[in-house]
Amino acid sequence: MRSRDGDNSFSLRLCTIIFLFIISSLKAEEYYISYRYVVKDAIIYNESLQVSPAMQKCNGDTYLPLILENNKSKNLKEILSNNSLVFIDYLHKFGLNVEHEEKTSNYKNTSTTVLTLKTKCFKVDFNDNFARIAPLK
């Protein structure tokens, strides 16, 4: 496309704007995710999944990605709540810290087990039909 005076700077500017728009729309986002659950006397007591957008850029390369169904949503919390079982099984692969304490007082036993995934930075690519999530190492 050329302007009336024959200068092609207009088309160049337009192309740059479109390119920047596409880049910004496809930009991956980074989130900090932590997971913890408590089991008391063989019954689950509390489970929490913390998701927070990263304020600073995370360093490292992605590994072991997971692809989740998206339905055009760009809200990670919504996507994770729709695919919670799959995502929690996926989190188990990174290893969990186990803290177990058991107390037997006068022959009565009580136990508490806490499994924790320490806060990890994840890179998330949102697309129309799926979101690709991968931790950074």
Place this chain on the structure above:
Amino acid sequence: MKYSLIFVALLSITTLYGVETAQETQIQNYEPASNVAEPQDQTIGALLAMQEEMEANANEPVLEEAKPLIISVLGQGVAPMNTQSPAQAYALAKRAAIADAYRLIAEKVKGVRVDGQDVIKNMMVKRSMVRTAVHAMVKNANVVETVFKEGLCEVEMEITLFHSDFAQ
């Protein structure tokens, strides 16, 4: 007659005293014998304990450099009472069972810290307390099988240990 009576009395006293001293010496003689027998019992006990320990070690699998070691555990979890649906009960019981399995793996691989305290008063146990604790990081554990029956979920988990994981 009087002298003979006095002589008999003296004779009986001396014989009685002699018997008592003989019994005492017998007891004194027995004591060292019992002291000699104790170390023998102790050494036999120690040898038996060592033999049992060696047998137990022979049965336990050992992580070797060329051969990975597979550890398998069975975790158990119970569904809470206030669940909305059987599916939720299953999911929650499975989560609890997985935590139990992780704990069992950690116990097997890293060990358990055990603290115990008993309070005894007037020859009776007033309070007995045993505390155990496990702290570990478990990675690459896989669920092999899940069984859910009558509110109890059993999860079989396996972990493969390699020598390189522990090499320093």
